[in-house]
Amino acid sequence: MNQKLIGVDIGGTKCAISLGAINESGLILVDKHIFNTGDSTDVDKIISEIILSISEVLHRNELTERQIGAIGISCGGPLDVKAGLILSPPNLIGWDNVAIVDILQKRFDVPVKLQNDANACTLAEWRFGAARGYENAVFLTFGTGLGAGLILNGKLYSGSNDMAGEVGHIRLTEQGPVGYGKMGSFEGYCSGGGIAQLAKSKVYEKFQVGQSVTFCPDARALEQLDARIVASAARDGDELAQEIFHLSGESLGKGLAIIIDILNPQVIVIGGIFARCHDLLWPSASSVLFRECLPSSLAVCRVVPAELGDNVGDYAALAVALNDQEVYA
Incomplete structure (x- = not known):
């Protein structure tokens, strides 16, 4: 063939x-x-x-x-x-x-x-990436925003009107960074925009009490803060940057526990920032996950970084072309 x-x-x-x-x-x-x-x-x-x-x-x-x-x-x-x-x-x-x-x-x-792009990336990781061979899999984008695609019993599940998998809208806390139009949402904590919001808030707190921040020299640089800058500082040992990723990681653990308890998947594949910053996010996420999740469900579920990297968009569109199965509605 x-x-x-x-x-x-x-x-x-x-x-x-x-x-x-x-x-x-x-x-x-x-x-x-x-x-x-x-x-x-x-x-x-x-x-x-x-x-x-x-x-x-x-x-x-x-x-x-x-x-x-x-x-x-x-x-x-x-x-x-x-x-x-x-x-x-x-x-x-x-x-x-x-x-x-x-x-x-x-x-x-x-x-x-x-x-949609989240479902397409899910098909790609399921066909060619980290979810190969699994019947029940979840893919999380963790990029600019946070969305999910669901493979249930070997088929893509899209819901009644293609809205399944919008996990970024789940509220994790009453207060917190805004994502998906909701304060304290899963996307608010676990996305590029969310990490940037956390960083700006934490850095501003430091400036208010007269403290300096190594990765943000002054208030004018606040708007330029993003996940990449904070990740670099965290790996250089900056404690505030590490705290920001710790907060995002804890929220990731809470969100993953909800997904695992409800869907009982075999694997959750996470792309974007998680794949690039696994070392900064996973220690906090796994600690919360083991505390919050049903042990029997967690025992059969792996949480892994996406494999397709920068080519995921190409693989995603091609996986849509290849997908000849009916989609669960």
């Missing part, structure tokens, strides 16, 4: 078109084309560029449309997956009820499939 697939990863600032081949060894990334969308709201222009990019990738690799098994689209939600519609995602201004599946299907005459 040497099946060819096209993946389309639609983001707020860029789109990536990938060509993948499935053979006995798994998925091989054959070619890739990226184009920037900037802050363009010209949806028709971007879709035309997607179509042109797919055609260019096929031409460059001496392939015809008939040699492509399917096209997979990964895109931020909300979506109507069954109808193939993009429904006004906050990072895609102007994409209101866009029938992207129908448009590409008519142009290329091959099956086209759509999934």
Whole structure:
């Protein structure tokens, strides 16, 4: 078998078109084309560029449309997956009820499939990454925000209207950083934006009592604080930076305990910041997890960093193209 697939990863600032081949060894990334969308709201222009990019990738690799098994689209939600519609995602201004599946299907005459980016990444890690071989798996994004994708009994579970897995909306504390429009939410503590909020709050407390902070020289630098800066300082031994990751890690442990107790998965795969900062987050997270979680459920569940790294978006869109199973609704 040497099946060819096209993946389309639609983001707020860029789109990536990938060509993948499935053979006995798994998925091989054959070619890739990226184009920037900037802050363009010209949806028709971007879709035309997607179509042109797919055609260019096929031409460059001496392939015809008939040699492509399917096209997979990964895109931020909300979506109507069954109808193939993009429904006004906050990072895609102007994409209101866009029938992207129908448009590409008519142009290329091959099956086209759509999934939100969290579900797409879940399929990728399940097919090709850290969740390979498991029947019940959860994927957490832990990037700019916090979302989840669910594999239950060997199938992607999307819920009644594609909203399953929005674990970032769970409130962990009454007060705390804001994420997903909710103070003290799981996303508020366990996301890039959440860690930045924690950092700004803790640093400002230090400034209020006249103390200095090594990784933030003055109040003007507060707005530049992000998870990367704090992680670097924590690894350099800065106690405040380590405290910030300790707080995020404890919240991660609480959130994981809820997921494990409810869903009883075999594996939870966490990408983004967790994969890059496992050493800073996991000690606190695991301590809380062992305290909060049902022992019998925790005993059968592994919590591991994602494996696909920077290529996850490419694998995600291609995994959507490959996914031929019905989705639990």
